[in-house]
Amino acid sequence: MRRHRLAVFLLCAVAALPAMAQVSSATLEVLAVDEQGLAVPGASVEVTSRETGITRRGVTDAYGLVQVASLAPGSYNVRVEISGFAPVLEENVVLFVGQRVRVKVTLKPQLKEEVTVTAQVPLVDVYKADTSANIVPEQIEKLPVPDRDFQRLAFLVPGVQRERGEFRFITGAPVLGAGGNASGATILVDGVDLTDQALGLARTRFSQDAIREFRVITNRFDAEIGGSSGGAMSIITKSGTNEVAGSVFGFYRADDLRARGRLEQGTQDFSRYQTGFTLGGPIVRDKTHYFVSLEYINEDNIALFRPQGAFKNLAKDVSHPFNQTLFLGSLSHGLRENQLLNLKLVGERYRENNFRVGGVADESAGMDLNRDNWNFTAGHSWVISEKKLNNLYLQAGRKQFDEPNNSQSMAEYFTFGTTLITGANIVGDQKMTGDYLELRDTYQVYLSSDTWGSHDVKLGFSYQRIEEDWHYPVFPHGVMFWLTDSRLVPFRYDYGVGDPDLSISTNLYGAFVQDTWRLSPRVTITAGLRYDYDTDGNNPDFTHPLYPQKRKTDKDNYQPRVAFVWDFSGDGHTVIRGGAGRFTGRYLLIPAFIEQQQNGITGYTLYTRLNGALFGLPQFALDPNNPRNTGLLLPPNIALLEPSLEAPESDQASIGFTHRLGNSGLFLDVDAIWVEGDKEIIVRDVNFKGNATGGRFFPQYTQINMYTNDGRSKYKAVTMALSGFLKGGHLLSGSVTWGHKKNIADDFSPALLDYPSDPANIEAEWGRARSDERWRLVVSGIFKLPWGVSVAPMYEYGSGQPWNRRLGYDYNGDGRFSDRAAWVKRNSEDGPIYRNFNLRITKTFALGGVNLDVIAEGFNLFNNVNYNVNSVDSAEFLSGPTLANRNQPFVRNPHFGQYTATLPPREIQLGLRVTF
Numbered sequence: 062m063r064r065h066r067l068a069v070f071l072l073c074a075v076a077a078l079p080a081m082a083q084v085s086s087a088t089l090e091v092l093a094v095d096e097q098g099l100a101v102p103g104a105s106v107e108v109t110s111r112e113t114g115i116t117r118r119g120v121t122d123a124y125g126l127v128q129v130a131s132l133a134p135g136s137y138n139v140r141v142e143i144s145g146f147a148p149v150l151e152e153n154v155v156l157f158v159g160q161r162v163r164v165k166v167t168l169k170p171q172l173k174e175e176v177t178v179t180a181q182v183p184l185v186d187v188y189k190a191d192t193s194a195n196i197v198p199e200q201i202e203k204l205p206v207p208d209r210d211f212q213r214l215a216f217l218v219p220g221v222q223r224e225r226g227e228f229r230f231i232t233g234a235p236v237l238g239a240g241g242n243a244s245g246a247t248i249l250v251d252g253v254d255l256t257d258q259a260l261g262l263a264r265t266r267f268s269q270d271a272i273r274e275f276r277v278i279t280n281r282f283d284a285e286i287g288g289s290s291g292g293a294m295s296i297i298t299k300s301g302t303n304e305v306a307g308s309v310f311g312f313y314r315a316d317d318l319r320a321r322g323r324l325e326q327g328t329q330d331f332s333r334y335q336t337g338f339t340l341g342g343p344i345v346r347d348k349t350h351y352f353v354s355l356e357y358i359n360e361d362n363i364a365l366f367r368p369q370g371a372f373k374n375l376a377k378d379v380s381h382p383f384n385q386t387l388f389l390g391s392l393s394h395g396l397r398e399n400q401l402l403n404l405k406l407v408g409e410r411y412r413e414n415n416f417r418v419g420g421v422a423d424e425s426a427g428m429d430l431n432r433d434n435w436n437f438t439a440g441h442s443w444v445i446s447e448k449k450l451n452n453l454y455l456q457a458g459r460k461q462f463d464e465p466n467n468s469q470s471m472a473e474y475f476t477f478g479t480t481l482i483t484g485a486n487i488v489g490d491q492k493m494t495g496d497y498l499e500l501r502d503t504y505q506v507y508l509s510s511d512t513w514g515s516h517d518v519k520l521g522f523s524y525q526r527i528e529e530d531w532h533y534p535v536f537p538h539g540v541m542f543w544l545t546d547s548r549l550v551p552f553r554y555d556y557g558v559g560d561p562d563l564s565i566s567t568n569l570y571g572a573f574v575q576d577t578w579r580l581s582p583r584v585t586i587t588a589g590l591r592y593d594y595d596t597d598g599n600n601p602d603f604t605h606p607l608y609p610q611k612r613k614t615d616k617d618n619y620q621p622r623v624a625f626v627w628d629f630s631g632d633g634h635t636v637i638r639g640g641a642g643r644f645t646g647r648y649l650l651i652p653a654f655i656e657q658q659q660n661g662i663t664g665y666t667l668y669t670r671l672n673g674a675l676f677g678l679p680q681f682a683l684d685p686n687n688p689r690n691t692g693l694l695l696p697p698n699i700a701l702l703e704p705s706l707e708a709p710e711s712d713q714a715s716i717g718f719t720h721r722l723g724n725s726g727l728f729l730d731v732d733a734i735w736v737e738g739d740k741e742i743i744v745r746d747v748n749f750k751g752n753a754t755g756g757r758f759f760p761q762y763t764q765i766n767m768y769t770n771d772g773r774s775k776y777k778a779v780t781m782a783l784s785g786f787l788k789g790g791h792l793l794s795g796s797v798t799w800g801h802k803k804n805i806a807d808d809f810s811p812a813l814l815d816y817p818s819d820p821a822n823i824e825a826e827w828g829r830a831r832s833d834e835r836w837r838l839v840v841s842g843i844f845k846l847p848w849g850v851s852v853a854p855m856y857e858y859g860s861g862q863p864w865n866r867r868l869g870y871d872y873n874g875d876g877r878f879s880d881r882a883a884w885v886k887r888n889s890e891d892g893p894i895y896r897n898f899n900l901r902i903t904k905t906f907a908l909g910g911v912n913l914d915v916i917a918e919g920f921n922l923f924n925n926v927n928y929n930v931n932s933v934d935s936a937e938f939l940s941g942p943t944l945a946n947r948n949q950p951f952v953r954n955p956h957f958g959q960y961t962a963t964l965p966p967r968e969i970q971l972g973l974r975v976t977f
Contacts, residue, residue, distance in 0.1 A: 085158060086252075091126070093127075093141055093168060094167055095168055096167060102122060103121060104127075110132075112302035113301075114347030115401065123510075124514075130507070131452060134157055134158045136153050137155075147174070149176045149177075153179060157195040159186070159193065162187075183721070183785060187719050188585070190585075203851060203901065204899075205900055211267070211269045212294075215237070217796065219730075219778075220238050220279035221236065221237055221238075221277065221279060223834070237279050239280070241830060242831075250436075253438050258598075258649065260651075264497070267407065268337060276294070277292070278294070279292045280713050283575070288569075299354065299389075300391045302341060303346050303347065306341055309974070310338070310973065311335065312972040315331065316331050325966075328378050331362055331363060335359075337355050339352070339354045349392075350393045355388050362382065363379060363381050366420070367420060367421065372480055379424050388408040390407075391404065400443050400444070402441050406435070406438075407435065411432035412430075422483075425470065428465060428466045431464075432460075434459065435458060451503070453502045454499070454501040458496075459496050463491070472539065477544075477869070479934070485537055494529070497526070501523040502523075504520055505518070520574040523570070529650055532561055542555075550672070553670065553876075555668070556668055556688075558666050563657050565653055567598050568596040568597070573591040575589030587626075588622070590619065591622070591645075603656060605662065605701060608701070615706075618708060624640025636719045638718065642714075644711050645708050646710065652742065652809055655768075669763060671695060701767050706770060717733060718731055728783070732778075736777075742768055745766070745771065745817050746816075747767045748762055748764060752872075755944045763876065774803065782796040789845060797837070799836060803830060804828075817879065829888040833888075834859045839858075853900070853901040855898070857896070861892040863888035865889075866937060867935050869957075870943070871943070872944060873943075878936075892930040893927070896923075896927065898919075911977040912977070918969070919968070920965065921966060921968065927964040928962070928964075934956045935957075937954060939954050940952045
């Protein structure tokens with residue numbers, strides 16, 4: 062059935078081919094003036110790609126302006142001519158993704174020869190309306206990037222924080238702007254939405270050498286982008302050009318090139334190597350081009366197993382290896398002079414051992430992680446006329462992963478998981494497969510008149526079909542919570558019964574219209590409206606005895622957006638911008654899956670058996686040798702979606718300016734940002750009456766973990782960035798961010814330690830977001846020295862992210878261990894500061910037609926000890942007074958506030974690259 066639908070979809074899409082919308086392309090504006098600065102209307106403008114030979118044409122309007130939209134990022138020559146004036150050729154106009162670049166051409170009276178000028182286009186997007194920044198090809202190629210994960214370069218952009226969450230593979234990923242976590246952004250790759258609808262990250266990974274550039278938008282993105290109430294990222298992969306070019310590379314790290322981390326024992330070896338190649342060129346010059354990239358990564362790393370209490374002597378460094386293969390293939394073809402077809406295929410194969418091992422979780426609690434993903438994109442760009450164009454995209458892809466456990470024995474949490482976790486992982490041998498189809502179209506028309514100025518009107522739609530299958534056997538062999546660090550006193554036993562297989566299909570519809578109205582050459586107003594609709598993301602057909610009416614779909618996601626850009630100086634030296642809008646996020650499918658599985662009626666039911674002997678009921682003592690048939694059986698724990706669950710949304714506003722420093726190539730960006738999030742999806746136990754009394758509203762259930770819209774957030778920030786080219790071609794980039802982010806909850810994953818302290822008092826959770834860092838400073842540069850040497854430093858400073866101070870045991874009897882003292886706010890403890898200095902030195906040798914780069918990189922070169930905030934022992938006590946027994950004494954945790962892991966120490970990486 063899936064193959065049938067895929068075939069029909071492909072046939073329909075190919076038949077409709079009429080692709081590079083603004084989110085994956087750039088817009089060039091050419092302003093033609095005479096020597097007195099007066100507009101020159103009617104001038105012919107020809108824009109030619111220096112890389113592929115593709116040519117676009119236009120004619121200047123009454124203001125002397127012409128707009129050439131939907132240009133692929135790259136270098137262009139711009140030729141302007143009109144009778145009575147000498148033709149002018151502007152060479153090497155460089156365009157970056159998402160930018161709107163203006164080139165001012167001064168025409169002089171007729172001369173005999175064409176005037177040739179070398180263009181000076183700024184690194185920054187001077188005329189942008191959003192708050193964003195571009196990571197350009199030179200930064201991707203030359204800056205030191207740990208693990209060659211290009212997305213780490215997003216931290217160069219002000220307003221981007223470090224993710225600490227450990228669910229859905231988001232650890233270490235960038236959190237964009239006001240996003241609650243890294244899975245809240247929209248990820249666009251080559252013009253299509255590559256966001257994983259279940260996990261929230263990109264569905265496949267890319268080799269750094271396959272990435273041309275990307276744009277990070279932290280606030281108020283274009284109406285063409287949907288699915289995020291935070292930020293967005295638009296990534297462009299490489300394509301072939303008219304010149305045959307390629308590279309062969311290898312990078313290597315090992316124990317001898319690495320310092321021992323502060324908390325490491327040094328009993329395991331470390332090594333990492335990455336090898337690969339790229340090749341691109343013409344099949345037919347100016348018409349058909351290809352590009353191929355292949356990379357293989359192999360790493361032998363370590364996970365720090367650091368149990369506490371009676372198990373402290375079991376600590377060891379556990380082997381933690383992985384290997385990964387990344388592929389990209391690209392083919393572009395000019396169908397006619399005014400049409401271009403782009404085809405892209407990406408693939409990833411990933412294998413990791415001892416995933417989820419570390420901290421107090423031993424090797425048995427780990428698993429393998431196997432990931433296999435591929436994605437195909439076809440894009441067609443049709444220049445209908447000088448003022449009309451259409452872009453159509455088709456996408457088809459599959460993602461899949463599985464996690465076979467290291468152990469098949471019962472899981473054990475000693476002292477409630479504070480000191481040791483052993484046995485099978487509680488998520489079980491889970492598997493997930495997803496099939497994705499997308500059709501996306503944007504039509505753009507340019508209108509102009511002497512009275513009303515010019516209008517750049519875009520309208521379009523998108524459709525996605527998503528089918529996800531998940532095998533999620535929670536507590537596959539049960540989990541025993543021991544009261545102490547011995548097996549003498551069991552406290553409770555959790556286990557699941559039923560069918561753990563789940564399937565969800567949903568359709569995502571999006572539509573937008575946007576008008577960029579240029580009142581004059583100096584003032585532009587953009588107004589847009591976007592609409593998004595998810596047919597099944599909140600399980601609309603699901604019913605439950607507690608809520609017998611079907612849930613309504615969220616159909617009111619209208620998102621108006623408005624912005625202005627004012628060229629205050631009239632020459633691009635000082636440009637003021639601002640705007641506001643509403644942004645709707647997506648339903649990630651994990652809550653819908655959990656409701657289908659753990660509703661207590663169908664699927665997979667979770668049970669808890671308490672040791673009744675601890676509560677004066679010796680006849681209900683829990684026998685560790687027969688836990689499923691002894692103890693006090695509690696009613697099942699269930700999970701549901703709120704009957705009125707809607708997609709999250711935010712209202713975003715910002716005002717800022719870009720100012721060129723004199724006649725230099727440096728530009729100062731300043732923005733003030735305000736965001737208020739609402740209807741954010743969190744999870745809490747709605748069956749719990751509260752810390753004052755305890756007890757349950759519905760005695761037939763224990764926990765009713767409901768995904769609700771009770772979450773909200775507020776984000777305020779002031780960002781400053783200085784970037785550009787210095788004399789001699791040196792590139793400098795620096796940013797400072799003061800930010801303050803507060804929310805009710807960071808995530809909807811019902812983890813034992815991230816649960817509300819009192820589920821009945823959700824407002825008491827209002828506190829700092831886990832990624833909140835009041836001050837962030839990032840400085841980088843690429844400096845070209847004599848003798849073919851380049852030096853590229855990058856320094857990051859963060860004032861510290863918070864952590865949550867817990868009692869360490871279940872005070873209120875709600876079955877969770879996230880309880881705090883009444884006077885303790887959520888995330889009230891300040892984490893350690895973060896400092897990291899990376900450096901790359903490259904020496905290039907010219908060897909007759911090829912270049913050999915000898916590369917030395919140092920990561921955390923000063924060997925700063927950056928403690929992993931997630932590893933802090935946040936439990937203040939091992940046991941103490943409870944709601945049921947207020948006279949029980951406190952037993953302090955001697956390891957409270959201590960860290961059991963650090964981020965990587967100093968590492969040296971050596972590399973060779975041959976380019977031709």
